[in-house]
Amino acid sequence: DGGITQSPKYLFRKEGQNVTLSCEQNLNHDAMYWYRQDPGQGLRLIYYSQIVNDFQKGDIAEGYSVSREKKESFPLTVTSAQKNPTAFYLCASSIRPGNEQFFGPGTRLTVL
């Protein structure tokens, strides 16, 4: 079955540590996205990539980094510079930018 996988489902981090969230898709989609979800704030775009080896900052990119070395993969690193990283992180993909997005199951990150 085609779809998007995210791992891990739950992640705990100590303050000062970098962590990497995995996102893989086998839908052959060009575009991929990372969103952060906090209660009452909807989805906020962190980074997006329209094509392999290219990515752009979204609305809240500070303290995050990404790479897009393969079409299928778009990992997100939450760095120690992110002041409040506890949130639910969602990865998505679309066949082209602006089309309907397909979402992964999410990763819940908690900073201890």
Add this chain to the structure above:
Amino acid sequence: AQSVTQLDSQVPVFEEAPVELRCNYSSSVSVYLFWYVQYPNQGLQLLLKYLSGSTLVKGINGFEAEFNKSQTSFHLRKPSVHISDTAEYFCAVSPLNEGYQKVTFGIGTKLQVIP
């Protein structure tokens, strides 16, 4: 730039009653419109989309939405809700222009179906 307003943060409704979740948008260009559903601790799933053509769009799980260009609205409706419809619903808009088309999401409406 575009924006999306979901007018109700929470909507309680009794089982088997009808429901309408409201969504208004603003954009200087034509748009695609979407409704997504999110169950607790899960990702979002597409309910329905409006790209062009008929303004009444039918989606999964018995939901439908009507695009009203003059009122810039895309309200979601279901004639009879079930307990399993309890979830959070997001309206989203994507502009039809060249270059990167950023999808903007509303802040969500929590639908609580009461037995």
